[in-house]
Amino acid sequence: MAYTTHPRHPDIDNDMWASIDEIIGRYRHKAGSVIATLRECQDVVGYLPPPLMDYIGRGLNLPPSDVYGVASFYALFSMEPKGRHTIRVCMGTACYVKGIKEVMSRIENAYNLEEGGTSADRRFSLEAVRCLGACGLAPVMVIGQDTHGDVQSDKVLDIIETYE
Amino acid sequence: MEKLTFEGLQQRQKALSEKAASAHVSQLLICGGTGCHATGSIKVIDAIREEIRKQGLTDKYEVVETGCNGFCAMGPILVVHPEGVFYQKLKADDVPTLVQEHLIDGKHVEKLLYKDPNTKKRIPLQDDIPFFSHQMPRVLRNKGLIDPESIDDYIRRDGYQGTAKALLEMAPEEIIAEVKTSGLRGRGGAGFPTGLKWEFASKSPSEVKFVLCNADEGDPGAFMDRSILEADPHAVIEGMIIAAKAINAHQGYVYARTEYPLAIKRLQKAIDDARAMGLMGENILGSGFDFELEIYQGAGAFVCGEETALMRSIEGKRGMPRPRPPFPAHKGLWEKPTILNNVESFANVAQIILNGGEWYASVGTEKSKGTKVFAISGDVNNIGLVEVPMGASLRGIVYDVGGGIPKKKKFKAVQLGGPSGGCIPEQYLDTPVDYDEIVKVGAIMGSGGVIVMDEDTCMVDMARFFMDFIQDESCGKCTPCREGTRRFLQLLEKICDGKGELADIDALEEMAVVIKETALCGLGQTAANPVLSTLRYFRDEYEAHVLEKRCPAKRCVNLLKFEVDPDKCTACGMCFKACPADAVIWKKKEKAVIDKEKCVKCLTCFAKCKFDAIN
Structure with missing residues (x-):
């Protein structure tokens, strides 16, 4: 089947499919490019629904199992939809020593979220991430593109509340 | 842009340094590393540019956004160059005062100077601050001094001279011999002799070979490689070109963590600029040697820092290691002979070629030569990036450079080597920084993350x-x-x-x-x-x-009672104000009590209580 027949998916509109086709077109003749393709497609859609992975597999001439194998191996890829804002809490050693555990439990309690989960209203996703290398600011939390340093458990909710 | 030849590079370097020497312009070096960006250095830069323009000082002062200055705890940082005055924790609001008092009136702005936590004195000059004065910058020689996005800044400071020497004057065997003489060992942590690794790959017969740079800095608490890439990306590129010449490879990849967007952006700019000037690609500097370099972004898997897993990942597969032998020097990426070195290892190479292996080996211990970059963080005053000679003591790193433990807490241990390393207690703090000595006390050198832990760590x-x-x-x-x-x-x-x-x-x-x-x-x-x-x-x-079912450091939640000791409680109310769950019952002048039904065991009250009154 030609890879240009788009499967139907509620979270992927025609503009997104056009971007996806452009990405696949750039990578389909380059060996070892499945990770880059998945990354760019995830940037377009927000996550990787299984029909999209099948489609990418057809485009790159790879069996779906290879694509799924790669997507499930790397922490960057998500097969679940994300919230409007992703809260990434740094779980590096420096942040741990400086009390990120308290920050994490405060967020979990306040929004009834679990690590790796998304709130029911899709406002926030909560992720525990590996060291962001900003240890000078520990404990560190990143919301979207904004890095917040020296996040103390009694202040963290004030910061999060500014994101609608 | 015109492609440089060897002579062209020398002329450009000369012209750039003459221009810098004759210009009567002071530089305002503002840290633009990831840490300082997060604390607002971009706003400070904009404010200073605006203020200087308003005051008509643009022909006297040049604003430069540098890479990581190293003293991350004090960001955003501004250094007035060449006099070397160090201003810290700047906000955009401080800028008018700073411009008026320092740049116009010519006096220091006291409140923005570094204050020594022990003597309480203000120290105006960067070189006099203990954090900097105990260091020996070699890998980090350009940190905070150049704009990492300007290839001319790099060329002015002897950039690409090592490459020129290696490509035009040296045979591959001579390059390898020089690196072997230097005693350089892999800075990723394992400490394998770099020259030996190159020699193995150079002797592997193959038309196609690869040079890889491991920038998948995954150890928590390590940010040396990120800072090097952000502050001096061309140094890493140079090391890779020289390595390629040594083993006769023509293609390289930098495998970088996707969590480091700024480092990737600056490295990509550096690669593009180098290519435009003829320092990358075909016929580099007219030497007849070709080398291409690409960045490959990881996708968040710690194991991809392992060499065989990293190569699998570049091949677009699940990043899982395979048994060795065959070693990558024989069969690596796409089954071709491959060398993989860490960012910091590569960043040393051009200096070794330019100044000689013996110059490099003049510093260090018998089996560990040169300097090592550490990222020091955790319960320590001076969090940041430091470079010390091999053989320096851990105590020196924690107390002299690091400035000791904050809040008058006691030192408990220092963690080296990330998840593969170990914790070193007080009695072994005089251990020198040396691959073999550190192993003896139960840790490893690792890639350079140093995490200091105080008595409150379990x-x-x-x-x-x-x-x-x-x-x-x-x-x-x-x-x-x-x-x-x-x-x-x-x-x-x-x-x-x-x-x-x-x-x-x-x-x-x-x-x-x-x-x-x-x-x-x-x-x-x-x-x-x-x-x-x-x-x-x-x-x-x-x-x-x-x-005893007891956690001495009071960190393990299920071993804590969450009760207030009435003998120790001073009724200050700090725990009451801090508790997120309204579980502390307290009134003025009355001792606090914790309602265990409401308590969510978040440990906030433990952190806030100054009297150790909660059990």
């Missing part, structure tokens, strides 16, 4: 933390690592929950031997190190958890 909880990390990052290919790390974690959680028995400690020690001897790759083989080193020095804490 060592059993730290062992659990590292094991949680390792079992989560285990790729699952070999059974000892996949199952062993999970069993380790279960036992450690059991002990932290107060359900442990003495037999569990024995089981930990027994399993440590098995996993070390049977796991496939370095991740599994070293997985037990955090457990073994904490058991070695802090067995009493394990025993307190097991025998």
Whole structure:
């Protein structure tokens, strides 16, 4: 089947499919490019629904199992939809020593979220991430593109509340 | 842009340094590393540019956004160059005062100067601040001094001279001999002699070979490589070109963590600029040597820092290690001879070629030469990036450079080498920084993360933390690592929950031997190190958890009572104000009580209580 027949998916509109086709077109003749393709497609859609992975597999001439194998191996890829804002809490050693555990439990309690989960209203996703290398600011939390340093458990909710 | 020849490079360098020497312009060097960006350095830069324009000072002062200055704890940082006055923790609001008082009136702005936490004195000059004065910058020689996005800034400071020498004046054997003389060992942590690695690959017969740079800096608490890439990306590129010439490779990849967007952006700009000037691509500097370099972004898997896993990942597969031999020097990426070196190793190479292996080896210990960059963080005053000669003591790093422990707390341990490393206690703090000496005290040099822990850190909880990390990052290919790390974690959680028995400690020690001897790759083989080193020095804490069901550092939630000791409570109300769950009952002049029904065990009150009154 030609890879240009788009499967139907509620979270992927025609503009997104056009971007996806452009990405696949750039990578389909380059060996070892499945990770880059998945990354760019995830940037377009927000996550990787299984029909999209099948489609990418057809485009790159790879069996779906290879694509799924790669997507499930790397922490960057998500097969679940994300919230409007992703809260990434740094779980590096420096942040741990400086009390990120308290920050994490405060967020979990306040929004009834679990690590790796998304709130029911899709406002926030909560992720525990590996060291962001900003240890000078520990404990560190990143919301979207904004890095917040020296996040103390009694202040963290004030910061999060500014994101609608 | 015109492609440079060897002569063209020399002329350009000369012209740039003459221009810099004759210009009567002071530079305002503002740190634009990831850390300072997050604390608002971009706003400061904009404000200064605007203020200088308003005051008509644009022909006297040049604003430069540099890479990481190193003193991350004090960001955003501004250094007035060449006089070297150091201003810290700047806000955009400080800018008018700074411009008026320093740039126009010519006096220091006292309140923005560094204040020594011990003597309480203000220190105006960067070189006089203990954090900087104990360092020896070689790899970091350009840090904070150049705009990392300007190739001319780099060329002015002898950039690409090492490449020119290697490509035009040296045979591959001579390059390898020079690197061997330098004694450079792999800065990723394992410490394998770099020259030897190159020699193996150079002798592998193949038309196609690869040079890889490992920028997948995954150890938590390590940010040396990120800072090098952000502050001086051309130094890494130079090292890779020279390595390519040594083994006769023409294609290279930098495997970089996707979590480091700024480092990737600056490295890409550096590669593009180098290519435009003829310092990359075909016929570099007219030498007839070709080399291409690409960045490959990882996707968040710690194990991809392992060399064979990293190569699998570049091939677009699940990043799982494979048994060695064959070693990558014979069969690496796409089954071709490949060398893989760490960012910091490559950043040393051009200096070695330019100044000679003997110059490099003049610093260091018998078996560890040169300098080492460390990222120091945790419970320490001067968090940041430091470079010290090999052989310096850990005590010097923690107390002289690091400035000691904040809040008058006691030192407990320093963690080296990330999840493969170990914790070193007070009695071994005089251990020199040396690959072999550090192994003797139960840790490893590692890539350079140094995490200082004070008395409030529970060592059993730290062992659990590292094991949680390792079992989560285990790729699952070999059974000892996949199952062993999970069993380790279960036992450690059991002990932290107060359900442990003495037999569990024995089981930990027994399993440590098995996993070390049977796991496939370095991740599994070293997985037990955090457990073994904490058991070695802090067995009493394990025993307190097991025998007395007590956590001496008050960190393990299930061993805490969440009760206020009325004898110690001073009725200050700090815990009441801090509690997120309204679980503290307190009124003015009355001692606090915790309502256990409402308590969410978040430990906030423990952190806030200054009188150690909560149990």
